[in-house]
Amino acid sequence: MNDIGTISVAPRGSATLALGLATTVSMWGVAYVCRLPAVVAPAWLLLPLLLATVAVWGWGAGRYARDGWLAGARAGAVASVLNMLILGSLLSSVDGGGVVPSALWWVPASIAVVAGTAAVAAVVGARAKHVAEEEPDWTGLLTKVAAAATFLLVVAGGLVTSNEAGLAVVDWPNSFGYNMFLYPLSRMTGGIYYEHAHRLFGSLVGLATILVAIHLWRVEDRRWVCGLAGMAVFVVIVQGVLGGLRVTGHFTTSTSVEDMAPSLGLAVVHGVLGQLFLALMVALAVVTGRDWRQDNAVVSGADLGIDRSLHLALVGTLLVQLVLGAVQRHFAQGLVIHITLAAVV
Numbered sequence: 001m002n003d004i005g006t007i008s009v010a011p012r013g014s015a016t017l018a019l020g021l022a023t024t025v026s027m028w029g030v031a032y033v034c035r036l037p038a039v040v041a042p043a044w045l046l047l048p049l050l051l052a053t054v055a056v057w058g059w060g061a062g063r064y065a066r067d068g069w070l071a072g073a074r075a076g077a078v079a080s081v082l083n084m085l086i087l088g089s090l091l092s093s094v095d096g097g098g099v100v101p102s103a104l105w106w107v108p109a110s111i112a113v114v115a116g117t118a119a120v121a122a123v124v125g126a127r128a129k130h131v132a133e134e135e136p137d138w139t140g141l142l143t144k145v146a147a148a149a150t151f152l153l154v155v156a157g158g159l160v161t162s163n164e165a166g167l168a169v170v171d172w173p174n175s176f177g178y179n180m181f182l183y184p185l186s187r188m189t190g191g192i193y194y195e196h197a198h199r200l201f202g203s204l205v206g207l208a209t210i211l212v213a214i215h216l217w218r219v220e221d222r223r224w225v226c227g228l229a230g231m232a233v234f235v236v237i238v239q240g241v242l243g244g245l246r247v248t249g250h251f252t253t254s255t256s257v258e259d260m261a262p263s264l265g266l267a268v269v270h271g272v273l274g275q276l277f278l279a280l281m282v283a284l285a286v287v288t289g290r291d292w293r294q295d296n297a298v299v300s301g302a303d304l305g306i307d308r309s310l311h312l313a314l315v316g317t318l319l320v321q322l323v324l325g326a327v328q329r330h331f332a333q334g335l336v337i338h339i340t341l342a343a344v345v
Contacts (some may be wrong), residue, residue, distance in 0.1 A: 014138040015065040017215060020078025021142060021208055023057040023118065025149045027079065028086070029202060032156065032197060037190055051117050054079065058118030064126025064136045072122025083110070085203055092182040099182065137290040142215060144289070146208045147281040153205045154278050156198045157271070161329060165191030166267065170257050172244035175199070177255045189266035202240055209236045209281070216288065228284055235277050242270040264330050271326040276319075282308055317345055 027050050034041035034049065041049075057079075058072035065071035087110060091103040160166055168191030169175050171215070175183040175196055188196050213229035220226050228299070249261025287290055324338040 010182065014132070014142070014215070014219070015061070015071060015136075016074040016118055017211060018138045018142040019057055019061050019065065019071070019075035019081065021149075021211065022145045023054055023075055023079035023114075024082040024204070025145055025152070025208070026057065027055045027083065028149075028201065029152055031086075032152070032201070035188075035193065035197075037193055051113075054117045055121040058121030059125035061118065062122030063128055064125075065122075066135065068126040069119045069122040072125070073119035075114045076118030077111060079118075080111040080114045081205070082207070083114070086200055088181040089183055089185040089188070089200075092178065092184045094184045094186060094221045135214045135290075139215065139219060140285070140289040143212055143281075143285040146205070147278070147285040149201075149205050150278045150281045154164070154274055156194070156201050157192070157274055160194045160198050161267075163191055163194050165194040167247060167262055168195040169199070169247070170194045170260060171253075171255045172199075174253065174255065180315045191196055194254045195248050199243075202243060206236045207234055208239055212284070216284075220288070222287075225284075225287055228280070228287070232277070232280050232284060235273065235280060239270065239273050239277055242266055242273065246270050267330045268323070268326040272319075272327065275322055314345070317341065321345055 030049050030053055031046065033039065034046045054076060058076060061071040061075050062068055067074075084107070087107065088099065091099050091106055171177065173180055176187075178184075180196075180199055183196060209232050213233045216229040217226055220229075246263055246266040247260065249263050249266075252259055254260075321338070321341050324334050324341060327334050328338050
């Protein structure tokens with residue numbers, strides 16, 4: 001078996017999983033921007049934007065997937081289920097009494113609306129479909145969407161630090177005593193919004209990473225790629241724990257500020273590992289794409305050893321630069337060295 005490898009015939013649900021995750025990540029990206037404290041778009045604007053996002057991916061399902069409107073409906077249903085990670089924020093009682101009674105109809109209604117919107121858009125997309133058209137690389141789309149979600153997570157994490165909101169939520173894994181997924185949206189204001197939204201994005205990326213790994217373990221015949229997917233799952237779990245311990249300093253369920261011991265050291269490690277995890281997800285997206293697998297060119301020659309050495313040197317330099325950047329950001333030290341090395345890179 002060569003390093004290019006092949007993807008076995010993907011399970012029928014590959015398109016559903018890829019399109020469902022793509023719909024979810026797109027909706028979260030739109031909602032995150034629209035709810036930023038500097039924006040706070042009204043509900044009458046945000047809801048149409050979210051439904052338009054669903055429609056775009058539903059159209060794509062009808063246009064490129066095999067099952068027409070069913071593909072759109074299934075992708076919308078998957079997105080609705082994944083959106084449960086944030087739907088609890090809309091259904092949680094402000095007084096901490098748990099989920100409001102309206103959740104009994106909100107949950108099925110949200111699934112019906114999203115799946116129905118995607119299905120209708122898929123009908124339109126199916127009309128533009130060409131009979132001889134090659135089916136998209138659904139595995140490649142899935143890993144690319146997961147990488148895009150990770151990029152959004154890194155951006156959200158950067159905004160947390162830029163707005164000095166790293167300790168806006170004083171406890172972890174709860175949020176002010178609430179279950180993290182049930183913290184009321186009405187209380188997500190100012191720095192709390194930046195920090196709590198970052199946590200929710202982290203949960204989405206963690207779930208996406210697990211889904212990607214399970215999918216690759218089913219369809220991928222290259223062991224090293226499967227190992228890379230397993231490493232991604234391990235890293236995202238460690239990254240999540242580091243993010244929480246950066247706030248609390250130790251494992252505790254207390255909600256008291258006095259019981260916390262925030263760690264800037266862990267903040268540095270968390271910041272560096274986050275960008276390394278992004279690089280790992282981008283690598284997965286590249287090596288699982290159709291272009292990579294179809295490129296059977298073999299690189300050889302006397303200069304290959306020099307190329308590898310230069311690559312390793314560059315990666316090593318970038319790692320040092322990441323650490324210096326994190327130290328400067330959290331400790332306000334090493335600026336001159338950081339800028340100098342940036343010029344070298």
